[in-house]
Amino acid sequence: APGSETGTASTATASQAAQDAGAQKRIAFFGFARANAFAVATWNGIEEYAKANNATAEFFDPNFDAQTQVQQIQDAVTSKRFDVFIVQANDGASVVPALRQAVAAGITVVAEFTPVGTAYDTAESQVPGVITLVDVPADNGKKLGELGVEACRSKNLDPCKVAYLEGMKSLPLDNARTEAAVKALEAADGVELASRVEGGYTKEGGRKAMQDVLQAQPDVNVVIGSSQAIAGAESVVKGKGVLLIGNGGSRQAVKAVQEGRWFATYYLPEKSAGAKAAELGLAKARGQQVEESNSETLLAPNDGKGTKEALAGVTGEYDE
Amino acid sequence: MTATTADVKDVKAAPGRSARLRDLGIVLGVVLIIVVLSVSTSTFLTTGNLVNLLDQAAVVGLLATAATLVIISGSFDLSITAVLALSAIVAVAVTNVAGVGPGMVAGVLAGAVLGMINGIVVVRIKVHSFIATLALSIIYRGVAVILTAGAIVYPAEDRATAFQALSWPTVLGGVTAASLLFLLVVAVCWIVLARTTFGRRVYAIGGNEEAARLSGIRVGQIKVAVFAISGVCAALGGLILAARGGSAQASLATGMEMTAIAAAVVGGTSVMGGEGAIWRGLIGVLLITLIGNGFNLLGWDTIYQQVVQGALILGAVSLDRLLRGRRS
Amino acid sequence: MTATTADVKDVKAAPGRSARLRDLGIVLGVVLIIVVLSVSTSTFLTTGNLVNLLDQAAVVGLLATAATLVIISGSFDLSITAVLALSAIVAVAVTNVAGVGPGMVAGVLAGAVLGMINGIVVVRIKVHSFIATLALSIIYRGVAVILTAGAIVYPAEDRATAFQALSWPTVLGGVTAASLLFLLVVAVCWIVLARTTFGRRVYAIGGNEEAARLSGIRVGQIKVAVFAISGVCAALGGLILAARGGSAQASLATGMEMTAIAAAVVGGTSVMGGEGAIWRGLIGVLLITLIGNGFNLLGWDTIYQQVVQGALILGAVSLDRLLRGRRS
Amino acid sequence: MRIDLEGFGKSYGGVPVLRDVSFTLHGGRVHGLLGENGAGKSTLLKAVCGAVAPDTGRILLDGRPITVGSPRDALRHGFTLISQELALVPAMTVLDNVYLGRWRNRLGWRDRRADRRRFAELTERTGFELDPSALVRDLPIAAQQQVEVLRALASGASVIGMDEPTALLTQNETERLMEVIRRLAADGAAVVLISHFLEEVLSVCDDVTVLRDGRHIRTGPAVEQTPQSLVGDMVGRPVELLYPEPRPVREDAPVLLSARGLRRGTAVRDVSLDIRAGEIVGIAGLVGSGRSETLRAIFGADAPDAGVVEVAGQAVPAGSPARSMKAGLAMVPESRKDQGLVLGRSVRENVALASLGTRQRAGFVRGGAEREAAGAMLTGLDVRGSDLGGPVWTLSGGNQQKVLFGKWLMDRPKVLMVDEPTRGVDVGAKGQIHQLLVELAAEGMAVLVVSSEVEEVLGLAHRVLVMRHGRFVGEFARGRATPEQVVALAFADTPDTELPEENR
């Protein structure tokens, strides 16, 4: 069966890697899209780290398309031009076979941000040989839920009405996150999940969703959603005393928390994460031992729960 | 000679009125949904919600207007959202150099120019508009990525507030400036299409391009003009989105062109060209916006949203079809 | 003035042959790209890469085959990727209950049934296929979300390996089973369209539905059959994707329908219906896959990728257009 | 005004269809342009009016060369064309079509009222009665033809090309058009008239030009010509111009087609008829009298509201052309472009389309058999022009008509209904089609002919039914009626007391 040859291939690579440790390495970065500030932040981290560490890097742009990304990974294996792959998967399940090919070809693979495979509740590597540096969606959701509860408590609201703006209903990753968030919210006493609507990943989507939520639930207390959606929602709830919680660590989100406009945001230093992924990949490619499974929250203050205190002195690492 | 006349007369017994009424099948569908929502929620028929609805409809509405116009002329414009994104980026860039006013003008001009490029490629190279505008939209998005290096671009701090003027509520009951702009553009396009000879030419070209050409209509020029108008509508949509977000980026409004085209067609504009109306595109937008709005207000489990959404669209279109009756 | 005119004509080549050759403009474009890639990279013309190319083309290729068939019949099918996703989910579900074999069969049947539903709605309610299949695709995706509760579904542990059989390389030089399936389906559709009475009827309906009907062709039945075949092609694409990923989900292949339709049209199949060929769809897929592949192999700065991609598509289609000449 | 056409040449795919054609038109005169199907008449007229680009050729207007690169250019010089294949916008009204692209406007605003006024004057002048607000696609094809004529007149052009404008008109409309043409010429215009009705040409034209195989054969005054001499020039040999005599129907011939109480809307009000094996029945009537609708209802192209159809004693299920065909019915529809041909497909595919089932093995088309059968049919009908593999739209109008006709003879039906079977077909080929219809009847087929050419109906049929307001109002046995009598009956303006109220 495919994948069984992985073991031999990676030992062969290890010895070869040991040989040319210190030689220049080439990194391929498979990001969400070139037109995505988040992915560009990851890219900037990777590129900077590579420059400083005798390596080159290239950005493959699938423009958000999962299948295109698979092809790019396959073709990059074929082209034999790379030693390290950093994969920010548009769809964690689709890229698995291509990553198996890459591992088999002796390429060091780092899964960045999106878990690669079909389990969204673990940072464990789901593809043998792939190093992870991921944001575990279930943990992410749980922390969003916990932040929601904290928000309620901060104002002693009881009952406390929370609206959750989901990402996209058709994406399993989003659903795993939503499920965990909802669980955390419902577990808390006095917290009521008053509304669940699709908010998506654009200001436009968030704005629209917020307008409708307010019509149905004029007395909503807390709103949670992607940082983009929350930015869109903000203009709608201005002056209504609603507590906002974003999911994402953009400069704008961090600043909003610091200025007290938002209650909190789930913060990950994405540029640093890019650099860390490059570090992990290059180290392994140069024959060093590295930790196989890593959660991105390790890089963040307060495990990613970006409240005002936790984010003191932090600036976000990308714009949105 | 009278016999022929009689034939004509007795056969054509007053079809006008009933045909008009039957044309309104889709309107009936929308009215039905409005009634249901008004009865089943206390929130639907509030000024606040109606103002929201209009605001939500503004950008898709502009794009649907563009789509309707182009489809009536017998073409497709799949590049509208790429034009939207690129124009918004141009507007931000020029705002930073020369101020908000010039920035807005530059955005609109960019839309017009990109639209004209679409038109010229379709007319000159005679590539079918479907594929030409698809390829061009890839190019436009690519240019947008190059211009912004994939990042989000913002107007300078001191111009940010003025740049967002389109997103402000106005004295007219809190209706946003964006909504007013949208209504204005729709009114202009509607009148142009329904009342001017330019509008007639557009219908003629969409209905039978060869007949139009043989009658001395400058088919090429009209088509380029139609694509240019489409580009301007898209650019205005881009200005609104950029004003709302206070920024622009290459991926702005990705995929929204299909919603816009769907709205145009749902409203009853024929994909074959030569038939349809701006108000039909509006009805389509209203229908789609209403369904989303209603779902959110009703608080139904969102897991059923898509199924219900699809079914309502299909239902409304079928109703329209049944009332209008078939033609051989 | 007498002699000169006559001479001009006699010089021209025989019509039949040159017309055929002119039809191959798009092929020329593809061949050009292949030559450039072979010369400028050492990796393009390797077995490994060609095997990959074929594998990459398999799913879009199946969808483009479906799109070509439906477009030739004068309709559009925007639901192919929704059908793909839903069929894949059905395949996984049935695999878990009854085994891999029944699962695969169920997936294909699901595709056929969904396709027939498309066809029946188009034929019976007479809603234009563009909007009917768009609405139905929203419904299908919605059903997929409901069936999976929005999560990823997998075949049970002990059936997982067998379920992935389609993604395995075969003895034929490592070409994957998926690639072979794709080639087989294409061959069958090609022959059916080009050689059977069914194919003839499909062309006739796409070219002039009324004339076809008056010639005794059962237009409704043929249309339903065409949509059913489209559904089967989509389902097979779904089985391949599910096999590769070892799982299925509601968002599978989102947006790929536009790539497939673009491929069909880029290849030279007329969106107006009644003209085109399966091989044209293939050429379109090849062109689009090649451009991506070439870019990935050459290692150009990907920031220019979209611009170049769009330009190459436009270029190839223009070449085709220029060589084929226009038709009044 | 004098228009010299010099050295017009055009070829398609290397095959010349016009070879160095030169002659002169004069203002104030009507110029007939004659030739067999495919001779190049339409191509020449289109080239002159900017609709196609000729390979060679130039136009001198009063001695000065003018450039005509597009229809728009042509219009600017006062040239306009009524094209053979109607070029109208189906989804627009009659008014919009008549003034297509030349609508009255004030600063760009459409002035519909002014156009309506102009339209009223125009119909006054021509006597064509058309509802200006009717959609063109709802009109029968003859009325559409009138719209084309009105459009040409509305352009105010001084050089008007008319490509078979009367092919679809009934006798009295044709006469009206001839008056209009004479008046145009009297007002100084140069009119070019293409027609296959030689009498008509001789009656209205001052000069005639004959083309053969794309070559100019002769130009001269019409008075020096007779139908026989013209045909000789066109075909290159003398041709018989008489209708063939149908063989008498046998006493014991069974009824093959029987319709009882057919009704459909207001177009077909109560139609019953019987046709026996070997019998040719003709239907005459005015435009819109319901002849085509009757045929369509019998064939199942439209589902009738009431009534039954039987073929050879077997009831035919209503509303399905496929089932009607199975029962042995065939119908050649009146509009080859909309209802008849798949223009983008090859000649062979089109001829084979209605009989695919008879040349297949396990669903596969038997290519050899098809090529042979199609080839034989097309040779028999004398279809000329392009190879069988070329798209049918590249054929000349008359040759397209023959393809359409051939399609329905590939499977011998029991009952053949033909709607305007010789529309646009040249004299020679028309004779062949007439001969064919008579032979088919002699072999036992039942034939129903609808034609706007009263002579054709009278010349072919054993029995002629006259239709008015969706009903048969009279019947003439062969040889018992003159064209004038038929037309009088079709016209008779008796108050129709049975008309239901709502249709008044």
Ligand SMILES: Nc1ncnc2c1ncn2[C@@H]1O[C@H](COP(=O)(O)OP(=O)(O)OP(=O)(O)O)[C@@H](O)[C@H]1O
């Ligand atoms: N676009 C085209 N492509 C190829 N061949 C063409 C094209 N247009 C016309 N032809 C050919 O040119 C020849 C002349 O056609 P044309 O239409 O001028 O004939 P015509 O004299 O008007 O005949 P008819 O009396 O049947 O109308 C025909 O053989 C026809 O097949």
Ligand SMILES: Nc1ncnc2c1ncn2[C@@H]1O[C@H](COP(=O)(O)OP(=O)(O)OP(=O)(O)O)[C@@H](O)[C@H]1O
């Ligand atoms: N001048 C006209 N304007 C509008 N509608 C007309 C006119 N004449 C006829 N009709 C329509 O035509 C239908 C009957 O026409 P049909 O085609 O059966 O007539 P026909 O006798 O075959 O005439 P034609 O010679 O035009 O084919 C009627 O239903 C009516 O709608």
Ligand SMILES: O[C@@H]1[C@H](O)[C@H](O)CO[C@H]1O
């Ligand atoms: O909010 C984040 C990002 O901003 C990114 O665009 C994708 O994943 C989301 O969770």
Ligand SMILES: [Mg+2]
């Ligand atoms: Mg002709």
Ligand SMILES: [Mg+2]
């Ligand atoms: Mg008729």
